[in-house]
Amino acid sequence: MTADLTHIDTWLFDLDNTLYPEESGFMGSVEGRMTDFVAKVSGLPRDQAYVLQKKYLAEHGLTLKGLMLNHGVDPADFHALFHDLSLEVLAQDPDLLAALAHLPGRRFIFTNADDKHAERVMAHLGLAGLFDDVFHIHSFGFAPKPDPLGFQRMIDAHGIDPGTTAFFEDSERNLKPAADLGMTTVLVGPRAAASTAPYVHHRTAKLAPFLTGARLKEAA
Template sequence: MTADLAHVDTWLFDLDNTLYPAESGFMAEITSRMTDFVQKATGLPRDEAFALQKAYLAEHGLTLKGMMLNHGVDPAEFHAIFHDMSLEALAHDPDLLAGLARLPGRRLIFTNADDVHARRVLERLELTGLFDDVFHIASSGYEPKPSPRAFQAIGAAHAIDPVATAFFEDSERNLAPAAELGMTTVLVGAWAPRSTAPFVHHRTEKLAPFLTGARLREAL
């Protein structure tokens, strides 16, 4: 069914596994490098380092947050491990570009990644010029989604009216605080149709056709 988004004039998009498909495998390399970092920082065997990584992700919404709080990790050192990653797994999607380009109003990236990673990915996808700003993890003072403080931070920075905002995410739980604020939420990914969460308003396996088919407000 066509989504009615005629009330929306601010468009928030997560970055990883949202603006490109999870099936690309790109996040698998990110996860592996993260495990390497946790193993080196803690001295744990790899399987225990991976378990700790996932525990921090579950508790804080971001592995880095747990590493900062419990191990004194410098976020700049952590993020640097991703800055030389190959981007070959990511491909430009002209249909996605067209779908994004038709959205009226502001388009913002809202990511738990850092600014360098976000810039590299957007450039690779050829989407840089379509977004007004990138609200990255340092922008929120290292408060990651789904923390309500992260949503408060982006709301204050961009004077966001939640009722006129749509938020697109591959992580179901990151949509909960958005819906509580009054945003329209869209879960993206192969698993989205199986979601039954009441705070998820729309579900789509693929982002491009959803955007292309959505009902939007008429241009003024």
């Protein structure tokens, strides 16, 4: 069904696995390097390090946060792991670029990644000129999604009205605080259709056709 988004004038997007498809496999490369790093820091065998990595992710919304709290990891050292990753598996999507450009109002990236990662990925995908700002892990003071504090800092920084904001994410649990604040939530990706969470308002496997088909506010 066509989504009625005629009340939306602020568009909030996660970056990884949302503005490019999960099927690209790019995040698999990120996770692999992350596991190697957790193993090095913790001294655990790689399989146990992977378990710890996912434990920190579940507890803190971000593996890095667990590493900072429990191992004294410097965020700069952690983020540097990903700054030379090949982006060749990521391809520009002309349909998505056109759909984003057509959205009325302001557009923001809201990502748990750091600024340099976001800049690299956005530039590669042709997204850099389409967004008003990137709110990254440094911007919200390491209160990663789904921490409500990170959302509140995003709202305060940009004067966002949750009631006229749509938030697009591939992580179901990250949509709950957005819905609690009054945002319209959209779950994106291959598992979206199976979601039954009451705080997920719309579901789509692919972002571009969803945006293209949605009913939007008319330009002033």
